[in-house]
Amino acid sequence: MLRGTPFHSRTSALCQARNWRRWAGYVTAGSYELTHEREYYAIRSAAALIDVSPLFKYMIRGPDAVRFLDRVVTRDVSRCAENQVLYTPWCDESGKVVDDGTLARLGEEKFRLTAAEPNLRWLHDNAVGFDVTIDDISDSTAALALQGPTSREILKCVTDADVDALRFFRSTPADVRGIPVTISRTGYTGDLGYEIWVDAENAEPLWDAVIDAGTSYGITPVGMLALDVARIEAGLILIDVDYVPARRALIESRKSSPFELGLGWTVKLDKESFVGSGALSKERQDGPTWELRGLEVDWIALEKVYAEVGLPPQLPTVAWRTSVPVYDGGRQIGYATSGCWSPILKKYIALAHLHASHSRPGTDVYMEVTVEHQRRKAKARVVETPFFNPERKRATT
Amino acid sequence: MTGPYDAIVIGAGHNGLVTAAYLGRAGLKVLVLERREVIGGAAVTEQVFPGFKFDTAAHRIGALHPAVVRDLDLKRHGLEVVHADPTVFAPASDGRHLLLWRDPKRTVEALREMSPADAEAWIPFSELIGKAAAVLRAAWSATPPEVTGNDPRDLWSVVKLGVGLRRLGKRDMVEVMRILPMAVSELLGDWFESDVLKGTLAAAGIAGMFQGPMAAGTVYAFLHHHVGAGGGVLRPTARVRGGVGELTRALAVAARGHGVDIRTSQPVERVIVKDGRATGVVLSSGEEVAAARVVSNADPRRTFFDLVGPTELDPEFVRKVTNIRFKGVCAKVHLVLGELPRFSGVPEAGPHLNGVISISPSLEYLERAYDDAKYGAASRRPYLEVSIPSVTDPDVAESGKHVMSIVAQYAPYRLKEGEWDAAARERLGDAVVGTLSEYAPNLESAILHRHVLTPLDLEETYGLSEGNIYHGEHTLDQLFFMRPVPGSARYRTPIEGLYLCGAGTHPGGGVTGFPGYNAAREILRDGKG
Numbered sequence: 001m002l003r004g005t006p007f008h009s010r011t012s013a014l015c016q017a018r019n020w021r022r023w024a025g026y027v028t029a030g031s032y033e034l035t036h037e038r039e040y041y042a043i044r045s046a047a048a049l050i051d052v053s054p055l056f057k058y059m060i061r062g063p064d065a066v067r068f069l070d071r072v073v074t075r076d077v078s079r080c081a082e083n084q085v086l087y088t089p090w091c092d093e094s095g096k097v098v099d100d101g102t103l104a105r106l107g108e109e110k111f112r113l114t115a116a117e118p119n120l121r122w123l124h125d126n127a128v129g130f131d132v133t134i135d136d137i138s139d140s141t142a143a144l145a146l147q148g149p150t151s152r153e154i155l156k157c158v159t160d161a162d163v164d165a166l167r168f169f170r171s172t173p174a175d176v177r178g179i180p181v182t183i184s185r186t187g188y189t190g191d192l193g194y195e196i197w198v199d200a201e202n203a204e205p206l207w208d209a210v211i212d213a214g215t216s217y218g219i220t221p222v223g224m225l226a227l228d229v230a231r232i233e234a235g236l237i238l239i240d241v242d243y244v245p246a247r248r249a250l251i252e253s254r255k256s257s258p259f260e261l262g263l264g265w266t267v268k269l270d271k272e273s274f275v276g277s278g279a280l281s282k283e284r285q286d287g288p289t290w291e292l293r294g295l296e297v298d299w300i301a302l303e304k305v306y307a308e309v310g311l312p313p314q315l316p317t318v319a320w321r322t323s324v325p326v327y328d329g330g331r332q333i334g335y336a337t338s339g340c341w342s343p344i345l346k347k348y349i350a351l352a353h354l355h356a357s358h359s360r361p362g363t364d365v366y367m368e369v370t371v372e373h374q375r376r377k378a379k380a381r382v383v384e385t386p387f388f389n390p391e392r393k394r395a396t397t
Numbered sequence: 398m399t400g401p402y403d404a405i406v407i408g409a410g411h412n413g414l415v416t417a418a419y420l421g422r423a424g425l426k427v428l429v430l431e432r433r434e435v436i437g438g439a440a441v442t443e444q445v446f447p448g449f450k451f452d453t454a455a456h457r458i459g460a461l462h463p464a465v466v467r468d469l470d471l472k473r474h475g476l477e478v479v480h481a482d483p484t485v486f487a488p489a490s491d492g493r494h495l496l497l498w499r500d501p502k503r504t505v506e507a508l509r510e511m512s513p514a515d516a517e518a519w520i521p522f523s524e525l526i527g528k529a530a531a532v533l534r535a536a537w538s539a540t541p542p543e544v545t546g547n548d549p550r551d552l553w554s555v556v557k558l559g560v561g562l563r564r565l566g567k568r569d570m571v572e573v574m575r576i577l578p579m580a581v582s583e584l585l586g587d588w589f590e591s592d593v594l595k596g597t598l599a600a601a602g603i604a605g606m607f608q609g610p611m612a613a614g615t616v617y618a619f620l621h622h623h624v625g626a627g628g629g630v631l632r633p634t635a636r637v638r639g640g641v642g643e644l645t646r647a648l649a650v651a652a653r654g655h656g657v658d659i660r661t662s663q664p665v666e667r668v669i670v671k672d673g674r675a676t677g678v679v680l681s682s683g684e685e686v687a688a689a690r691v692v693s694n695a696d697p698r699r700t701f702f703d704l705v706g707p708t709e710l711d712p713e714f715v716r717k718v719t720n721i722r723f724k725g726v727c728a729k730v731h732l733v734l735g736e737l738p739r740f741s742g743v744p745e746a747g748p749h750l751n752g753v754i755s756i757s758p759s760l761e762y763l764e765r766a767y768d769d770a771k772y773g774a775a776s777r778r779p780y781l782e783v784s785i786p787s788v789t790d791p792d793v794a795e796s797g798k799h800v801m802s803i804v805a806q807y808a809p810y811r812l813k814e815g816e817w818d819a820a821a822r823e824r825l826g827d828a829v830v831g832t833l834s835e836y837a838p839n840l841e842s843a844i845l846h847r848h849v850l851t852p853l854d855l856e857e858t859y860g861l862s863e864g865n866i867y868h869g870e871h872t873l874d875q876l877f878f879m880r881p882v883p884g885s886a887r888y889r890t891p892i893e894g895l896y897l898c899g900a901g902t903h904p905g906g907g908v909t910g911f912p913g914y915n916a917a918r919e920i921l922r923d924g925k926g
Binding site: 071092129273275 | 706716
């Protein structure tokens with residue numbers, strides 16, 4: 001039986017659509033209303049409250065915590081200050097991505113790692129010879145994402161912590177109306193936003209406090225469908241959709257290196273050797289075979305292929321998660337793995353794996369579109385991600 | 398930084414010395430580094446009490462690789478293998494006793510008194526075991542195949558093994574395949590009826606194993622100890638004259654003759670690894686010694702975790718090494734005796750004391766001994782393998798006195814209650830002496846000195862992880878191409894230029910020289926570079 005998250009009593013009361021989705025053994029709301037449109041606009045123009053408790057979370061503690069984590073992840077953990085958060089992938093010995101998540105340094109020898117998949121065994125395998133303890137705190141820790149332009153003002157209503165001073169990818173311990181939490185300025189929307197980490201037993205009063213303070217700021221409970229659109233606009237990849245985790249890939253070609261996923265910036269080869277560093281060092285020299293890029297489908301071209309059957313362009317109402325071929329003329333040079341209509345950009349966008357020869361921004365390629373059961377191609381332009389990157393995401397007041 | 402040597406061998410155990418001698422013979426400049434003040438590793442003879450020489454770890458040898466004896470001229474260097482006859486004396490619980498002789502006909506005669514049916518079965522059974530052991534013998538000489546690779550040599554070694562099996566003829570081939578994974582108790586139950594015979598043969602299937610005779614796979618362990626025995630001998634009990642340390646001394650002479658340097662009291666702190674390649678070692682004195690390759694005679698856990706360090710290795714590989722089972726079960730007891738033990742029924746000295754005295758009156762006795770260990774305690778009545786080398790080799794003891802060496806099983810490395818401290822050591826010694834005294838009542842009063850080694854002592858003294866005398870259990874999942882771990886069973890390791898040559902590699906433990914011999918061949922095959 002799928003479980004409810006620690007916020008289930010609150011989310012289930014609000015979920016008019018009964019649109020539940022499974023996420024890591026939990027049920028979470030796909031959308032609270034019948035369509036996710038209003039929820040999407042809450043992310044971009046007010047504040048969204050998203051239950052992200054199903055994330056896997058691990059607490060890593062001990063004198064060797066830094067050395068251990070530096071061996072596992074690709075980022076340089078020794079340069080992570082206390083109360084800093086790193087986004088990082090981690091790789092297998094061939095330098096292929098196993099999972100990705102955020103790593104928060106909560107103390108000198110104390111870190112919290114989030115992951116999309118169970119990683120306890122992987123962490124333990126790597127911990128042989130290190131003085132660390134690794135605890136799976138997935139069930140005992142609940143998490144809320146508060147995302148959107150008014151999120152800061154809402155937080156300021158419920159906590160005395162200096163939210164104004166909290167910079168992008170930093171965290172702070174805080175007290176929210178008597179509940180001890182950690183607030184990190186992180187999220188999966190590419191907007192101004194925060195994530196609040198709390199002991200599961202305090203989940204419900206936390207939800208109530210934030211909703212109470214947020215109501216006058218337009219706070220809206222938001223489900224996965226709206227989040228999916230936001231994360232594509234932000235150019236953030238999703239495991240199992242945009243890449244296959246290395247440990248579950250049945251064949252070698254399904255695996256991806258960080259370089260192939262646009263995460264080359266996270267690979268710190270100048271630190272001491274880490275899992276996969278040998279292979280990654282070679283790949284950096286030779287250059288990756290694939291690159292992850294954004295595609296913007298050309299509106300005129302889209303109109304044209306639909307006009308041929310007498311229709312206006314039919315746009316995806318929710319983000320799609322299938323593999324869509326991308327061509328250069330008749331030759332396939334890649335595939336898109338996520339796409340959606342961006343309501344705020346008014347553009348049809350997609351995340352695509354392109355052969356390095358066709359990955360330069362500005363290149364024209366063709367994405368497959370199915371028009372009245374016929375496979376057609378529409379011109380699209382290769383662009384850098386993120387598609388949407390508002391100044392407020394990083395700005396301090 | 399001294400050196401550079403062409404090869405450094407870590408550990409002067411018998412396999413390390415074999416590898417070193419062969420590398421030296423091939424023209425390589427080799428250095429052997431031994432942690433202890435004496436060479437020999439677990440094949441060592443020490444004067445535990447002045448004037449009395451004991452084989453303090455292994456006290457018998459397996460089938461020495463004939464090529465090693467020949468190529469390294471070990472006989473000229475003083476090696477003399479003693480094949481005691483009878484090989485085994487086993488007192489039964491009813492006062493009768495069993496004698497196994499080197500001549501199968503003589504064993505048949507000896508068995509007839511106890512059970513005419515067992516006497517009839519003896520020769521056909523020993524022939525079957527001989528055939529099965531011959532198939533294993535062929536596999537022992539070969540480097541295991543890399544089952545996931547496509548090297549044609551791998552295929553060839555599998556083919557050779559297949560041909561060896563096929564040569565047995567269809568019926569014997571099927572029979573050998575059938576018995577390999579069986580429990581030794583079931584195999585013996587198919588053939589024999591006397592308790593003491595079944596118990597005594599089964600003892601070869603549990604020696605050094607954290608398993609009782611009723612566990613699947615113990616037939617393999619039984620066959621392991623019959624490789625190279627030949628001539629219908631079951632439970633072979635070969636020794637080295639002067640002590641097993643004479644074998645390693647002879648190996649050291651041979652190695653030095655080939656230009657090998659051997660340094661004792663030189664503990665290696667770690668293997669130096671640069672960019673995934675072994676380039677030398679650091680001694681605990683801080684001295685660094687450079688070498689083109691490093692060969693470890695230490696067991697795989699010590700090699701990879703203590704000498705190399707897990708951070709130099711892939712997590713998948715680390716997991717495999719972590720999962721190697723050691724679980725030592727043996728203890729050693731060394732006694733100086735003022736007089737020979739007088740066994741009930743055979744009170745006078747006689748040939749029955751020449752070979753091994755086996756306290757294994759029945760399968761059930763062994764299983765009960767195991768039951769104690771299964772629940773985390775030393776056996777109240779342990780299985781004992783007793784040897785009194787001074788009977789046939791008077792030089793090892795002061796005149797008129799004797800040395801008795803006992804392997805006692807089961808003494809599990811991990812105790813449920815307490816630790817292997819001085820008190821536990823003495824309790825273990827008492828249980829061993831008490832058990833043997835039930836068969837030889839004069840024993841207790843004959844003891845002049847007693848020395849006990851627990852599994853923890855074996856680990857600390859000889860570097861055997863968890864006191865496992867084989868550098869890793871001899872279970873089917875840890876043998877052949879899975880020894881020490883699948884994917885690295887060809888004496889090479891994930892670290893380039895780092896090799897293994899000890900009992901943790903194929904074909905495993907026992908004093909045979911096969912791992913060292915095979916390792917030298919593979920190292921030389923990789924080129925002298």
